[in-house]
Amino acid sequence: MRLELGTFFVKDIVFSEKTKWEGGVLSIDPKELQVLLNEDRKFEDVEVHLVRPGERTRIVHILDIVEPRIKVSGGSCVFPGLIGPPHSVGAGRTHRLAGVAVVETAEPIVGESTYWREAIVDMSGSAARYSCFSKNINLVLNFKPKKELLQRKTREEEVKDVLRGTPEAIEYNASIRLVGFKVASYLAEAAQNQEPDEVETYELTSVPPSLPKVIYFCQESWAYIYGDSPVRYKEFMPGLMATLIHPSEFMDGAVANSRTNLASNRNVTYVLQNHPVVKELYHRHGKDLNFAGIVIYRVGGTKMEEKERVTSYAAKLGQLLGAQGAILTWGGGGHFAVDLMLLCQKLERMGIASVIISPEMAKNVDESGFVDYVPEANAIVSVGNYEEEIHLPAMQKVVGGSKILETHYDAGGELIVPLRNICGATNRVGFERLTAVQY
Amino acid sequence: MDKIRVVHYVNQFFAGIGGEEKASTAPGVKEGPVGPGQLLQSLVADKGEIVATVFCGDNYINENWESAIDEIVKLISGFHPSVVIAGPAFGSGRHGIACGGVCHAVQERLGLPAITGMYEENPAVDQYRSMIYIASTADTVVGMKQAMSVMAKLAVKLALGEPMGSAAEEGYLSRGRRQNEFVAKTGAERAVDMLMKKMKREAFITEWPLPKYDKVPPAPPVKDLSKATIALVTEGGCVPKGNPDRIESGWATKWAQYSIKGLSCLSNESYECVHGGFDTTRINEDPNRLIPLDVMVDIEKEGIIARLHDHYFVTVGSMGNIRDMKKFGNEIAKELKAAHVDGVILIAT
Secondary structure, X not given: OEEEEEEEEOOEEEEOOOOEEEOOEEEEOHHHHHHHHOOOOOEEEEEEEEEOOOOOEEEOOEEEEXXXXXXXXXXXXXXXXXXXXXXXXXXXXXXXXXXXXXXXXXXXOOOOXXXXXXXXXXXXXXXXXXXXXXXXXXXEEEEEEOHHHHOOOOHHHOOOOOOOOOHHHHHHHHHHHHHHHHHHHHHHHOOOOOOOOEEEEEEOOOOOOOOOEEEEEEEOOOOEEOOEOHHHOOOOOOOOOOEEEOHHXXXXXXXXXXXXXXXXXXXXXXXXXXXXXXXXXXXXXXXXXXXXEEEEEOOOOOOHHHHHHHHHXXXXXXXXXOOOEEEEEOOOOHHHHHHHHHHHHHHHHOOOEEEEEEEEOOOOOOOOOOOOOOOOOOOEEEXXXXXXXXXXXXXXXXXXXXXXXXXXXXXXOOEXXXXXXXXXXXXXXXXXXXXXEEO | OOOEEEEEEEEXXXXXXXXXXXXXXOOEEEEOOOOOHHHXXXXXXXXXXXXXXXXXXXXHHHHOHHHHHHHHHHHHHOOXXXXXXXXXXXOOHHHHHHHHHHHHHHHHHHOXXXXXXXXOOOHHHHHHOOOOEEEEEOOOXXXXXXHHHHHHHHHHHHHHOOOOOOHHHHOEOOOOOEEEEEOOOOHHHHHHHHHHHHHOOOOOOOXXXXXXXXXXXXXXXXXXXXXXXXXXXXXXXXXXXXXXXOOOOOOOOOOEEEEOOOOOOOOOOOEEEOOOOOOOHHHHHOHXXXXXXXXXXXXXXXXXXXXXXXXXXXXXXXXXXXXXXXXXXXXXXXXXXXXXXXEEEEEOO
């Protein structure tokens, strides 16, 4: 599987009569864009905002962030299973627009849990450095739901499942994301038949046998994988066995964000498309290691038997691939930590050296920040403590909402928020440059 | 620049009074540096002056804690120091507790910075590490020079009000605080670097050391269930409909107790589950799946237990921070004891 990734560096975005790419500038026809936004008529309105780096603007209530990409050859589409058939991707040629992102924002509707929904990006000021998304030109879509979804229902119809929300809320969130994928693909289409500024080739070529084999174990319990996700099911479906996935499939959007979990940890689609572990292992493939593949797995439910089954299966796949070393990332939360640590323990006991990437959760000085651990987890890269509180300066403009969720503070004002509210700050696959140091 | 005034606290041994036989020596003071204090003075050099050495026998201070600390603090304050250096205590528990106590008291009562030195496994470390700076030392006096070097350097920094770097940079034992910092490489790059070292069996340092939790000995089993009062306690977030006490779905800051007197089960019309960490659909269909009141009522009727306590206790454990949960546990335990409850069914999710 050989993927050529052609990059177009976007200097600016303008609205004009025709959507096109020319001389580093992406022009967007706002009328054509609106047609796309209103296609499935699920929304009362979708506002479009252009937000640039350095502006005194705060974006709030973010759901997903997507990088514009399009298949040129070698597959049906990016985001397979979502905006096109779920056929395998990761080969041929894909074009991407770099320096730009589609950002979906929406107020939560009745039936959505709000206590971890808030996700903020400051485009300037002291908090901008916490999120790489402050460096992109963001095409922010602000979704307004149909009036029926805003009407207060009786208590019985309100949140039954605090974790995932009501079926209407799940459906609404999924619809928003679908529009995000479509818009991202539409924007990249402008550069589909053009010559990129840069082309990188991704291929797992054969390498000297002396190089150690490294497997990436990717815990993604909620993400769309070729359009399939537990958010689509009535109940969480545990015990889906671990399976293999090719690193290039990430680059074509085969794994995409499906759920609005904790903002600082959230693997938005942009991060999955530009997966830092995948890129780093590709980069070093043939140099000092052999990137032998990726094992992707959903967490094994709430029962020990399910966790044992999934983690044993995942570890065995790694062993079959001849793993000598492993990088492990995980989803955050209580049960998910148990699966992560079980897997780490099993790999270590098989003689496979493991390194975990993880955010920390320590609100007070005497807390360890660990939810679960095993003695074998002696090599951990910390991507920061998301309970640390940071100061956000007042902003001139706010896009996406007017009040911070849960606290109801004015979204444009000076704020003190825990880092967990900042989109991507403690990104759990190591996208950012934050860590926590012992004092 | 004026020299920093330093007072050095030591035990009877380092003060040159005597060994174990003099461990009951009451607090006292000598002018200038004494014993290993002279090494300390040479390391502080022209930046500071050890104006006095306050001492106390290791047994005396541990056996007369309040009055000894009072006396020591009084003696120290008489010399108007800018910083207090205690020990180092190395691996010695009694001296460690004494040094820790003196440093803490000096900070709290005189508002002065203080530094001591201990071996990581000194029993006093756990108690004091988050309250004071403890330089990391060897187990025994063999490490005196290294210990004094670190203590001297940090004492000057503290006295001058200079910012302290991380535990690893400065050489003190971690105070349990994790501070976010930006670094040059991404997490993914650092992970692959760390893995390469681990695979080659080269030394590496984890960025997040594993915790060391204390072990809580379990209470002895209930002797006779048929005579016992049992209570139901849960972090599963099942509350009366409307969540009257507004227990949060995550990062809960409160717990509550609700009467179940006269109830034979929990109805889904009157109770709901607000826990944000799992799919609550099943509990909302039938709250007895979380809090098995229906079964407990039967068990009480059959005489298997003498009495089901007429309140249940609830909080939400999702994203709960340990300090708060410990506090809730203590508070709930007090209520349970006051109500003469003999045993608890703790329902975890």
